[in-house]
Amino acid sequence: MRGIRGAITVEKNDSVEICNAVQEMLKAIISENELAAKDIGAAIFSATNDIDAVFPAAAARKxxxxxxxPLFDAQQMTVDGSIEKCIRVLLLVDTDKPQDEIRHIYLRRAKMLRPDILNK
Incomplete structure (x- = not known):
């Protein structure tokens, strides 16, 4: 089992925009890591406190x-100066890939969360 991280931002607290962003992020993680939904043991989402129009898990469920x-939502802790309107995910997946072959996906403004992996 491996953990795969991802994050994406939205411009506004809108249920359609949030759902589209969550699905974009998950599709990118699945594609980049050559996974299928059946490989995912669980998904844990968090969102900053300025996102409350819809649960990110509701977008995944579609x-x-x-x-x-199994899906779970939580509110991301608030830290001064942290990124706004951000949705994060931790996928627990069944894969034989070693950790150094796992591709974590950070999209839009969320790229700033992991500048160390942008060019990998």
């Missing part, structure tokens, strides 16, 4: 194959 994936 994706094909995600109806059996």
């Amino acid at each position: 994706m094909k194959g995600w109806d059996l994936v």
Whole structure:
């Protein structure tokens, strides 16, 4: 089992925009790591306190194959100067890939969270 991280930002607290962003992030993680929904043991989402129009897990639940994936939402802790309107995810996946082959995905303004992996 491996953990795969991801994050994405939205411009406004809008349920359609949030759902689209969550699905974009998850599709990128799945594609980059050559996964299928059946490989995912659980997904833990967090969102900054300025996102409350919809649960990020609700967006994941709409994706094909995600109806059996255990999903959990939490509020990201607030830290002065931290990124706003950000949704993060930790996927626990069943894979034989070693950790150094796992591709963590940070999109839009969330790229600033992990500048150390931008060019990998």
